[in-house]
Amino acid sequence: MEAKNIKxxxxxxxxxxxxxxxxxxxxxxxYVTGRGVGATGGTKATVVKIVDVVAPEHTENQxxxxxxxxxxxxxxxxxxxxxTLGILIGAFLSGSIKGRVNFRIQHSPKITSKTRLIFxxxxxxxxxxxxxxARGCTSGAALSGSTVLSLAGFITMxxxxxxxxxxxxxxxxxxx
Amino acid sequence: MGPLTFNDIISTEWNYVIAxxxxxxxxxxLEASGFSSSRKLVGVFYGYDFVxxxxxxxxxxVAMITLLYLDYLGFLDxxxxxxxxxxxxxxxxxxxxxxxxxxxxxxxPGTSLTAVAIGKIDGMVFTGGIWLGIFGFSEAYPYIxxxxxxxxxxxxxxxxxxxxxxxxxxFGFAVFAIIAFTVASKIRKNIKxxxx
Amino acid sequence: xxxxxxxxxxLFIAMASGLLFLPDMKEKSQIxxxxxxxxxxxxxxxxxxxxxxxxxxxxDPMVFLVDVRTVEEYDNYSLPxxxxxxxKDILLDDWAGYLxxxxxxxxxxxxxxxxxEQAWALCKQLGFKNLYVLDGGLNTxxxxxxxxxxxxxxxxxAAFDLFSFRTGAxxxxxxGSTAVAVEAKPxxxxxxxxxxxxxxxxxxxx
Numbered sequence: 001m002e003a004k005n006i007k008x009x010x011x012x013x014x015x016x017x018x019x020x021x022x023x024x025x026x027x028x029x030x031y032v033t034g035r036g037v038g039a040t041g042g043t044k045a046t047v048v049k050i051v052d053v054v055a056p057e058h059t060e061n062q063x064x065x066x067x068x069x070x071x072x073x074x075x076x077x078x079x080x081x082x083x084t085l086g087i088l089i090g091a092f093l094s095g096s097i098k099g100r101v102n103f104r105i106q107h108s109p110k111i112t113s114k115t116r117l118i119f120x121x122x123x124x125x126x127x128x129x130x131x132x133x134a135r136g137c138t139s140g141a142a143l144s145g146s147t148v149l150s151l152a153g154f155i156t157m158x159x160x161x162x163x164x165x166x167x168x169x170x171x172x173x174x175x176x
Numbered sequence: 177m178g179p180l181t182f183n184d185i186i187s188t189e190w191n192y193v194i195a196x197x198x199x200x201x202x203x204x205x206l207e208a209s210g211f212s213s214s215r216k217l218v219g220v221f222y223g224y225d226f227v228x229x230x231x232x233x234x235x236x237x238v239a240m241i242t243l244l245y246l247d248y249l250g251f252l253d254x255x256x257x258x259x260x261x262x263x264x265x266x267x268x269x270x271x272x273x274x275x276x277x278x279x280x281x282x283x284x285p286g287t288s289l290t291a292v293a294i295g296k297i298d299g300m301v302f303t304g305g306i307w308l309g310i311f312g313f314s315e316a317y318p319y320i321x322x323x324x325x326x327x328x329x330x331x332x333x334x335x336x337x338x339x340x341x342x343x344x345x346x347f348g349f350a351v352f353a354i355i356a357f358t359v360a361s362k363i364r365k366n367i368k369x370x371x372x
Numbered sequence: 373x374x375x376x377x378x379x380x381x382x383l384f385i386a387m388a389s390g391l392l393f394l395p396d397m398k399e400k401s402q403i404x405x406x407x408x409x410x411x412x413x414x415x416x417x418x419x420x421x422x423x424x425x426x427x428x429x430x431x432d433p434m435v436f437l438v439d440v441r442t443v444e445e446y447d448n449y450s451l452p453x454x455x456x457x458x459x460k461d462i463l464l465d466d467w468a469g470y471l472x473x474x475x476x477x478x479x480x481x482x483x484x485x486x487x488x489e490q491a492w493a494l495c496k497q498l499g500f501k502n503l504y505v506l507d508g509g510l511n512t513x514x515x516x517x518x519x520x521x522x523x524x525x526x527x528x529x530a531a532f533d534l535f536s537f538r539t540g541a542x543x544x545x546x547x548g549s550t551a552v553a554v555e556a557k558p559x560x561x562x563x564x565x566x567x568x569x570x571x572x573x574x575x576x577x578x
Contacts, residue, residue, distance in 0.1 A: 015227045016380065018209030019234025025205060026235060027242035029198050031251075033191065034179030035258040037202055039286035040306065047310045065314060082192045086199020087206070087286065088293045094207035095294035103295040106214055117301050120214075123281015124288070124302040126273050128309015131285065133270030133324060136260055139202075139286035141267075143232065145260035147239040149342055151332040152260040152267055159271025161220075161229075164278050168221035171279040175218050241388055248394055343391040350388035354381050 011098065026147055033079075036144020039087070040131040041080025049076050108175050119174060134159075179256060203290055212290040214282030214298060221279065223367040226360040233353045240346050254342075264327030281305065408497050417492060418507040419479060421516045422534070425541040428452065436476040437506075440491045441483065451481065451513075452545070459487050462494055474501045481506035481513075517541045 012018075029037055048065050051058060058065070095101045107116035131137040134156050136145060142160065145153025209231050210216045219225025247254035278284060283291060283302045291299025317324070335342050411417070427435045428451070437454035439446050446456035457467050459482075471478055478495075480488035480503070488505045495503055506513065515521075520538035523531040 012210035012227075013208045015209060015230035016234055016377075018205055018227075019231040020238055021205045022202075022209075022231060022235035023238025024242065025198070025201050026239040027246070030179065030239070030243055030257050031246060032180045032194055033198075034256055037198065037286075039284070039289060040310070043285070043303070043306050044310050047307060047314065051311070051314075077192075079191060079195045082195035083199035083202070084289060086196040086201075087203035087289045088199075089196075090200035090203025090205075091207040091212060091290035091293035092203075093200075094204045095212065095290075098208075100207075100212070101294045103297060105297045107298070108215065116298055119280045120282070120298040120301040121305040121308075123277040123279075123283065124305015124307075125309040125312070126277025126280065126305075127283075127285060127302075128306040128311075129313045130270040130273035130277060130309075131306075132310060132313045133263075134267040134274065135263065135270075137274065137286065138232075138284040141260050143236060144258075146236045147243065148254070148257045148259055149240065149334040149345060150259040150262070151329070151334055151337050152262040154334065155262070155264070155267050156260075156271045156274075159268055160275045160278060160284075163272045163275025164221050167276060167279055168218075172222065174280070175215060175282070176222050176224065237384075237388070241391065244391055248391075343394070347388045347392050350385055354385060357381070 026144060030144075030147065035079070036140065036147060037083060038080045038136065038140035038144070039084070040128070040137050040140065041078065042084025043128075044132075045076050045078045045081045108173075111174060116174075179252065202286070203293065206287060207290040207294065211287040212294050212296065212299070214287075214291070214296075217284075217287060218279065218282050223363050226364055229356060229360060233356055237346075237350050237353045240349065244342060244346055259331040259333055262327070262329040262332045263325060264329060266324050266326060269323075411496060412493070417503060417505050419504050420507050421513045422537070424451075424479065424506060424513075425517050425538075425545070429541060429544055434476045436470070436478050438471075438478055438480050438491070439482070440480055440487045445483070449510075451510075454481075457491075459491055462491050463498075471495055471503075472498070472500045477502045477504055479504045479506055482509050484509040484511050517545065 013021075026036060029035070051065060092101065105113045105116055107113055127137065131140075134141055135152065136142070136156060138157075138160060141153055142157035143153075146157055147153070206212070210227055211231070216225050217228055220228040243252060243254060243257070246252040274284075281288075281298075281302045283299060285303075285306055288299045288302040288306070292303055313320075329337075333342075334340060334345055424435070424437075435453070437451050439450045439454045439456045440459045440462065441456070442458055443456060446454075450456065455470070457470075461467065462471075472495075478500070480491045482488040482491075485505065485508060488509060492503050492505050508515075517538050520535055520542060523535050
């Protein structure tokens, strides 16, 4: 047991240092490309692409998809798709250097893995719907949006964190 | 003069390569700061680990100040940067939904990608959930389209809406950041240690 | 709290407060006054009608004619390949892409020099480059190119050469040397070969 604990003991960066690096990265992103980062855009492009492959007529008729599917416009040729790919690679690099890459389910000892997975799925569902409504998630809207002082960025940030604080009590069994 | 791709200092073909590189750095920093661990992320709501607000608020503040300095020195045109459009009703409801989702899933989309990359199955399930959520949303789109587009105010910035000077706001935000960190540290000391 | 965090916090606040005390930078930088006056007094900016005619006929891609008169006057008659920026609009951001560059030669013209000189001065003091003025404006253009005066018997060969050039030019530009009234030729709106600073819409989102 000891050895396992040591292997999984997570040594992370100092959070302020991480924040500094992240802040500089966001600034650099804006400086080079004029836009911020984003996380759900890649998933959305994948959704559109798969639906398009499976049922092309549906995409043409449906308003939501038709914006992204054109004669020659490939929805996967999207800035965010490449960026998402980069996130995966970068995180893998960081994890593997520190020896954190391993298949596992992380959950509080008070619940089972199955419970964790169910709630993970539910959380993802909520985030999928919510991010489309809010035109962004924590990375795209709150982080990048707030950097350029957009109103939406702060609304989203306060909304997400405020709501989570309000309802944290009800979900405490999941985590602590 | 930035943004670089706008004035053809960097051509648009490089855009996707740049996207990849930026994503790479983003994923690396997130994972190295510990955001691939769901229990670490929700610690901010229960008081045992404040890494989220420390990284988040530092990042926003640093980036904001850097960009404003670059704008002042003439290296960047701040007004050309993308401002997320404001849809008040949709965004308030959307962020409430996302807040609940955060509590349930313990991830946000960006961090779930980092979890996927290091093999966390709950991260993969979460990402699958996002996929389904977006799919469901788009199927239901005709019914909620009106709500989705309600409360549109355009690409509004804090300066436009409240009439505050950008520099004043950035300074105020920095002060708020320091206060938040101090409070977080105090709370952290008084909550019992949790092993994860 | 650890000392280094306090130090970092102070540093952070100092950087942020620096923003509050920044002196106001002038929106658009202006060139120094003596340089500007020097340029006014020198005559480098004037291009004669002959020079312009020659360059247009040769299809010089560096020629970029700007008509600073009103829209009605522009539609009535204008030089081929010119665009119309009324003088009152000359400093609008829309036109900065055309005027603030260093690839083609921007040549202002109006009926006589007055408006075009003003346009030149306005753009010059903002530091734009490659700015020129059609000497004498369209009035001189008509007198020299469109309706060239035949030189007298005792004039030099050079004068005769010039006259024949001008006759040819006037035929090229469509009036014919004997026509009195100049017909409004449909002006081909030249596509700008230079990459203008496109005000590209930022894309973004999640």
